[in-house]
Amino acid sequence: xxxxxxxxxxxxxxxxxxxxxxxxxxxxxxxxxxxxxxxxxxxxxxxxxxxxxxxxxxxxxxxxxxxxxxxxxxxxxxxxxxxxxxxxxxxxxx
Numbered sequence: 001x002x003x004x005x006x007x008x009x010x011x012x013x014x015x016x017x018x019x020x021x022x023x024x025x026x027x028x029x030x031x032x033x034x035x036x037x038x039x040x041x042x043x044x045x046x047x048x049x050x051x052x053x054x055x056x057x058x059x060x061x062x063x064x065x066x067x068x069x070x071x072x073x074x075x076x077x078x079x080x081x082x083x084x085x086x087x088x089x090x091x092x093x094x
Contacts, residue, residue: 001030001071005080012065012083022061023083036073055081057089068092 009027013020035041038050049057058067066089068081082092 001033001035002075002077003027003031003080004077008080008083016065016085019061019065019083023067026058026060030078034076035071038071041071065089 006027009023013023029044033040038054038056041048041050041056045058047059047063051057054071054073056069056071058069059065060067060083063086065083065085067083070079070081071077072079084092
């Protein structure tokens with residue numbers, strides 16, 4: 001999968017260093033994947049929430065943080081929309 005918005009990950013890591021290993025591992029893993037459907041995501045990330053329009057919410061670092069992405073299966077592109085703490089996530093309009 002191609003990942004767009006990687007800068008958001010590294011900007012977040014600068015503020016939340018404890019998320020670095022999880023986010024870098026996630027990034028390496030999804031780049032190597034060829035997801036065909038939301039079921040492919042759920043096989044690996046059971047706690048991921050699949051929303052309308054193929055938005056996916058990942059629980060980062062044991063659910064300490066949340067990351068919203070948009071997946072386009074046809075073109076194999078993941079767009080990182082935002083990453084935040086739980087209090088920030090509670091304010092997101094999904």
